[in-house]
Amino acid sequence: MSSQLTETIPSNVQTAILEEAVYLNPDVVRIRLRLKSGNGRLIYSAGQYLALHILESQFRCYSMVHDYEPDKPLELHVRLYPGGLFSEWIRQRANSKLLSSNIPVELRLSGPYGQCIWKSPCLPGATTVMLATGTGIAPIWALLEQALPTSSGHVILYWGGQVPQDLYHSGPLRGLEKAFPHFHFVPVMRDPIPGWTGRVGTVEQCAASDHPELRQSRVYACGSPSMVQAAAALLIKNCGLDEDHFHADPFEHPVSSQKAPSEDPTLNLFVRTPQGREEKVHARTGISLMTALSESGHTQGICGGRAACGNCRVKLGNHRALLLVEQTKSERRLLASFEDALPEHRLSCQIALTRELDELRVEISTPSL
Ligand code: FES
Numbered sequence: 001m002s003s004q005l006t007e008t009i010p011s012n013v014q015t016a017i018l019e020e021a022v023y024l025n026p027d028v029v030r031i032r033l034r035l036k037s038g039n040g041r042l043i044y045s046a047g048q049y050l051a052l053h054i055l056e057s058q059f060r061c062y063s064m065v066h067d068y069e070p071d072k073p074l075e076l077h078v079r080l081y082p083g084g085l086f087s088e089w090i091r092q093r094a095n096s097k098l099l100s101s102n103i104p105v106e107l108r109l110s111g112p113y114g115q116c117i118w119k120s121p122c123l124p125g126a127t128t129v130m131l132a133t134g135t136g137i138a139p140i141w142a143l144l145e146q147a148l149p150t151s152s153g154h155v156i157l158y159w160g161g162q163v164p165q166d167l168y169h170s171g172p173l174r175g176l177e178k179a180f181p182h183f184h185f186v187p188v189m190r191d192p193i194p195g196w197t198g199r200v201g202t203v204e205q206c207a208a209s210d211h212p213e214l215r216q217s218r219v220y221a222c223g224s225p226s227m228v229q230a231a232a233a234l235l236i237k238n239c240g241l242d243e244d245h246f247h248a249d250p251f252e253h254p255v256s257s258q259k260a261p262s263e264d265p266t267l268n269l270f271v272r273t274p275q276g277r278e279e280k281v282h283a284r285t286g287i288s289l290m291t292a293l294s295e296s297g298h299t300q301g302i303c304g305g306r307a308a309c310g311n312c313r314v315k316l317g318n319h320r321a322l323l324l325v326e327q328t329k330s331e332r333r334l335l336a337s338f339e340d341a342l343p344e345h346r347l348s349c350q351i352a353l354t355r356e357l358d359e360l361r362v363e364i365s366t367p368s369l
Contacts, residue, residue, distance in 0.1 A: 051109060060085075123216050131221040188203050219231070220248070271364065328350065
């Protein structure tokens with residue numbers, strides 16, 4: 001994992017051609033993208049995601065469904081939201097002749113990002129549990145493709161939806177069950193539905209009741225943040241799952257200062273750009289350092305400040321007030337995954353600006369997207 005982020009972040013914006021956009025159900029479109037020739041390549045681990053940049057400052061993140069192979073298109077599953085900027089863009093192109101015209105439809109993308117990647121089982125033969133909701137099945141499928149041919153223990157996937165149509169990839173999952181007898185797919189409906197004879201409840205409840213003992217297991221969870229948070233809480237507390245064996249992209253909240261605004265609610269930052277330029281940035285207190293850097297056009301986070309992408313990493317100068325800004329476990333883990341990690345590195349999304357940080361020196365290691 002460590003090399004993926006370090007090698008891709010410095011020059012990670014690439015152009016791709018949209019080759020296909022096909023509905024998998026009324027709310028989900030499968031898109032296939034091919035990197036433009038001469039654009040370089042992706043260094044990817046199964047389970048990671050890409051950011052698609054629609055406008056200069058707007059992007060959306062989607063997980064890749066398969067391992068990256070240079071001569072094959074990238075596949076992503078896009079959930080459509082009514083009125084969503086990218087959703088509408090995709091809707092206009094899905095199943096349309098636009099893609100077969102001679103004018104290529106181009107998209108900019110960056111990444112891969114994310115830390116929810118396959119790890120060897122804790123013990124040979126130990127059970128692995130996977131949880132997914134919605135398009136969270138995309139990274140889970142990528143993990144299964146990597147894990148099943150080599151793992152010997154049982155791998156059990158719980159995939160949840162509101163209606164059977166939500167489980168749009170059930171056919172291929174049943175195919176995997178036939179190919180790999182140690183893999184089991186458990187479809188789950190959130191609430192009882194007429195005619196549904198399968199499991200009912202949340203995916204984490206089903207997993208907890210089937211596997212009350214998860215001390216030697218790993219759990220992978222991809223999907224809605226509420227499911228990921230509930231699953232971590234339930235399986236760690238009730239099933240003895242080791243916190244370090246719960247794998248999901250973290251959902252730390254973007255920070256903001258808890259302090260009451262001071263009389264002068266501004267401060268100065270001294271920013272050194274990747275090109276070596278020194279700039280003075282005037283910033284408000286109460287926002288995150290990432291927001292201040294983004295507003296001044298310097299750097300931009302991809303994961304919305306959740307300590308999950310590393311794109312907002314900066315090197316900070318010595319400043320006494322920084323001692324008071326503790327690192328979360330997610331931040332520590334992500335920073336440690338960079339091969340060139342330094343003690344001075346921090347995720348700017350995790351630092352709330354206060355007056356005490358006036359004159360902080362910030363060195364940016366990633367270019368603005
Ligand atoms: S914005 Fe993604 S880690 Fe900070």
